[in-house]
Every structure is written in C-alpha cells, then in structure tokens.
Amino acid sequence: MARNYKAILQYEGTRYQGWQKQISTDNTIQGKLETLLSRMCGETVEVNASGRTDAGVHAYGQVISFRCTTEKTAQEIRDYMNSYLPEDIGVLEVKEAGERFHARLNATGKVYRYRVLNSTIPHIFERRLVAVYPEPLQEEAVRQAMARLVGTHDFKAFTSSKNRKKSTTRTIQDIHLERIGQEWQFTFTGDGFLYHMVRIMMGTILEAGSGKRSPESVEEAFLSGERKKAGFLAPAQGLALMEVFYH
C-alpha cells in the first residue's frame, strides 16, 4: 500500500532551472527527485513542493510530499536519496505523513532569506549565496521601506505573474534585517508569496536604501498595482527558502 511521506530538502539552486519540472530540460530539482523516487518506488512518483523556487534560488528547508509503496523505513528512504542525489541537493529528513498531507496545499506560511553583500570586495566563499549590491545603503531608508511592506496588502505591483484571476493579497508578518560586516541579511515571514514577490520587495528596499526612490513610493506602488511602480527584480542567487509552516 502506498504511504504518504513528508521530507525536508536543502539545495543550492545555482545550476538548476528552478524547482518545476519542464519538458525541455531535466535540469530541475523536481525532475531529479521524481526520477530518483520513481526508480526507488518502482512506480511513477509525483513530488509536490511547498512552492516552486525560481532558477538559481536556494533552499535550506524546502518541504515536499510524495506517495510511494516501499519496504524501506523513512530513514532508509532518506539515506537512499542522499546516496543518489547530486551533491547540491540533500535530504535532511523523511517522515511518514498523514494520508491527506500535501506540501503546498497545507502550507500556512513561509520564511525566505535574502543576502545582500554591500561591498565592492567580492565574497569568495559564499559567492553563490549572496547578491552583490555595491551602492552605499542608508539603514534608516532601508528600514522605512521594510516597515511599509509589512502587513496585509494587495501585492499586485510586486509580482511578475500575469494571472489576473487569483487574489494578489498577502500578509507579510515580519521583515527582519541583520547586518553582519558588509552583509545585509533580510528575513521575510509571510502567509504566502506571489511569483517573484520577495525579489521585487528586495529590489524596492535596495532602491529606497540607495536613495533611488523614497520609502513613501512603496505606497504608490501598492495603490497603482503596477509592476513598474515597484523596484527592480533582485537577483535569484541572494534568495533562499528557509522554512515552511504547517498547522
């Protein structure tokens, strides 16, 4: 009998075309996992993630669910996956889940982190995990823009999605800034995020911090609902999905 499993994954997104399987390439995280699990389970396995990460985006705590008929224990599944997955994808944990658990449909919130290196001196060891933004940042302006993004808003201006049917209202519970040397780490906690939403919020914060827009212009972006009123799309490589919440 097929059982339902929940697993927690890490991956460095650098060399992948993102999470979602594509017909044109098998170079996706979903593709790698489905190929491996289908072989292990002896049947076609579909893997659902809490959400799709874009090309180049990393994950420290992506959650997936899948169904499989196997004699293996959850820990044996984890070890099997870790021995066959490429070195930039790892499985931290596999657990049997309730029959109805679905990694995307049951997710109630997420935490993303965005790492900015505010320096002209490159970061050698973490260069694949940080985005370089060399223009001087004013912390006060950065914090003002952050504060205006927190709360429940229509984030229509903050997505690259063209889907006009679904609601674009989301709640950002918190944006936290930590400065470590030349690095600025932004942690976003929210109930859900639209396509490109964290990267556009981040581009908006960076533009405010470097004096290219006023913190108040965030309101104008919300009111207009126009993509062009929000900031630039910050590079994928600075972004990582840290954690997914479930009830």
Place this chain on the structure above:
Amino acid sequence: MARNYKAILQYEGTRYQGWQKQISTDNTIQGKLETLLSRMCGETVEVNASGRTDAGVHAYGQVISFRCTTEKTAQEIRDYMNSYLPEDIGVLEVKEAGERFHARLNATGKVYRYRVLNSTIPHIFERRLVAVYPEPLQEEAVRQAMARLVGTHDFKAFTSSKNRKKSTTRTIQDIHLERIGQEWQFTFTGDGFLYHMVRIMMGTILEAGSGKRSPESVEEAFLSGERKKAGFLAPAQGLALMEVFYH
C-alpha cells in the same frame, strides 16, 4: 621606481592545482596572480606567498608580496586585481610594504583551520569547504590526541616531504576545537608547518577519535619519525589557511 607591496588574499582552492606555479598547467593561484600583475605592471612580476597551499586547500588570509612599478595607489591595485581575477580568488587588501618585506621569509607563524563534518547527511552549502568523516568521534579521545600534538616536536612522521636535510622540528602553540552541530572545527596555530603536516595531524586526530589508534600512539609516531606511524592524510578540501603572523 618599483615599490614593494603586501596583499591579503582569499581563495577557494577547489578547482586549482594549488598555489605553486607549474610548467605543465596555468591552473594555479600563483600563475593567475603573476599573469595579472605582470600585465598591470608592464614587467615580469614574481609573487611570493607566505607558503604554498596544496591543490584543493583554501585561504581566508593568505599573504603575498610582490614588486611593481605603477602609478596606481594600493587601493587601485586591489580594485584592478578584483575586477580581473576569477570569482574564486579575491584581494582583501593591498598595502605598500617596507623595501625588505617578503611574505614567506618574514612569516613568524600561521593559523590553519580544518573543518570536519561528522555526519552521514551531506552539507549542501559548504560542501567544498568541509571534509566528511562519518564515523562516530569520541571527544575525549580527540582532545587527548590534540594535546599530544601541541608543543615543540620533531614532526618528521607528520610530513610527506622527502627532504631529509632541513629541520623537521616545529612548535604547535595551540590546537583549538569548536563543535557546531555536526561540524568539528579544528584551529591549528604554529610557528611553521611542514608539507602536509596539518592534514596528517588531522588524520591522526580522527583515527584516535574513532578508536582506530590510541592517543598514546602519537608519541610512538614522534619517536619513530616514520610517516607510516602517523595517521592518514586528511582530504585537502577541509583545510584553509586563516592567518599569517609577522613581527
């Protein structure tokens, strides 16, 4: 007039054949730097490092010296180097140095760090910077082996060098262990290190920690002076040169 410069470098050693220039390949850190600086200075530049790091070994604070005739300021030299060096080599600082400063001859001590991941779950984000050693380690045995290595000893058994003319006596001032989750970080401070010495000390410590040898066997290795009495050569990828001391 040619001036003498001191610079501090970082590099991820993963894809290089080590520090030292070779005739058969230009894939060395020294080779990359000399090519770049010779172009910048318009003359053949020789770069001296505090010491040669092996293939795959990293540096957070390698020190080099070189002579060059240029109109550029020290900071302009740094920026020039950072714009042309590959993304896994970076220059933190360039300073004009005294006429007689030599990065290797004047070095009075060094700090190396060795990172061991004591787990069967792979480390995704820092996989190029840690060595995986999955066998369980006993901290007490690890610390006993560390303590026996500290001090002034003839480290003849702890080098792969075949040079029998030079002294193999060195002083290790300190070996410090820090445990962070599944990671064991060892920091070695000493007046100088022989070829492969840190990696062989590390192999010896790991063998003691996993019960493959007694901590006392360190003394036997010292007494015999035989390479085969010391531990295995721990992998290059866990090792990094952190700091070089000068008077």
